[in-house]
Amino acid sequence: MALKLLKAADYAEMSRQAADIIIKQVKEKPNAVLGLATGSTMLGVYRELAADHRQHGTSYRLVRTVNLDEYVGLGPDHPNSYRHYMNEHLFSKLDIPLHETHVPNGLAADLDEECRRYERLIDEVGGIDLQLLGIGRNGHIGFNEPGTPFSSPTHVVELAESTRKANARFFGSLDDVPRRAITMGIATILRSRRLVLLASGREKAEAMARLLEGVVTPDLPASALHLHPDVTIIADREALSLIPKEKRRVDAP
Numbered sequence: 001m002a003l004k005l006l007k008a009a010d011y012a013e014m015s016r017q018a019a020d021i022i023i024k025q026v027k028e029k030p031n032a033v034l035g036l037a038t039g040s041t042m043l044g045v046y047r048e049l050a051a052d053h054r055q056h057g058t059s060y061r062l063v064r065t066v067n068l069d070e071y072v073g074l075g076p077d078h079p080n081s082y083r084h085y086m087n088e089h090l091f092s093k094l095d096i097p098l099h100e101t102h103v104p105n106g107l108a109a110d111l112d113e114e115c116r117r118y119e120r121l122i123d124e125v126g127g128i129d130l131q132l133l134g135i136g137r138n139g140h141i142g143f144n145e146p147g148t149p150f151s152s153p154t155h156v157v158e159l160a161e162s163t164r165k166a167n168a169r170f171f172g173s174l175d176d177v178p179r180r181a182i183t184m185g186i187a188t189i190l191r192s193r194r195l196v197l198l199a200s201g202r203e204k205a206e207a208m209a210r211l212l213e214g215v216v217t218p219d220l221p222a223s224a225l226h227l228h229p230d231v232t233i234i235a236d237r238e239a240l241s242l243i244p245k246e247k248r249r250v251d252a253p
């Protein structure tokens, strides 16, 4: 298996390991381009980055960021927009200039043009050095739901019902969860120089078991990672709980 798997005891350890990788990347390349994600999985990582910045002064002054995705119809002021999440949980806690942080514009009048603009933007910043990924219960990455071709660039998606239900916890009701999103495509994600996928908790165990089985299929979007030369997966014990013991290979960080 080409993927490097780091096993963490729990969410806190997974978050620290991921933050260490990002901090190392920024120290090695102060003008790194970081690809970022949202969701519950990332909150611990962002807390760690903020704490490190406060305590050790790691600087993000020259860093640029591009986020994976955004809901269609939600602007920066909406508490559930991903731009809002990023500003609140990470950007406001670092010294990164806000204009160097990028999230797809869910309010764009021409969504297809916005997707093309986002692809151009990623090229213009020189490509993504390190892309952080979570994984959906159905194996999605970004908002690339099962069945998405691996050749897809940034595009508009109809969210799977299971994804809308999973995310309803952040909204008042299921009806309030947007039906569409803009997401980097799988091809966009695979162009990143390095991928780091995080998984925590029992609800990710089925997807992780399928991913680590190694079958590459659009039915499991995350399995596209097997096509990339530099992937690190950091998963906690619960997320790995459905993987047969003999397959739980652990590489040292």
Ligand code: F6R
Pocket (backbone or CB within 6 Å): 036, 037, 038, 039, 040, 041, 042, 068, 069, 133, 134, 135, 136, 137, 140, 141, 142, 143
């Ligand atoms: C978020 C994203 C999604 C999430 C995934 C897991 O930007 O791209 O793919 O990473 O849905 O979400 P959580 O972490 O909330 O379980």
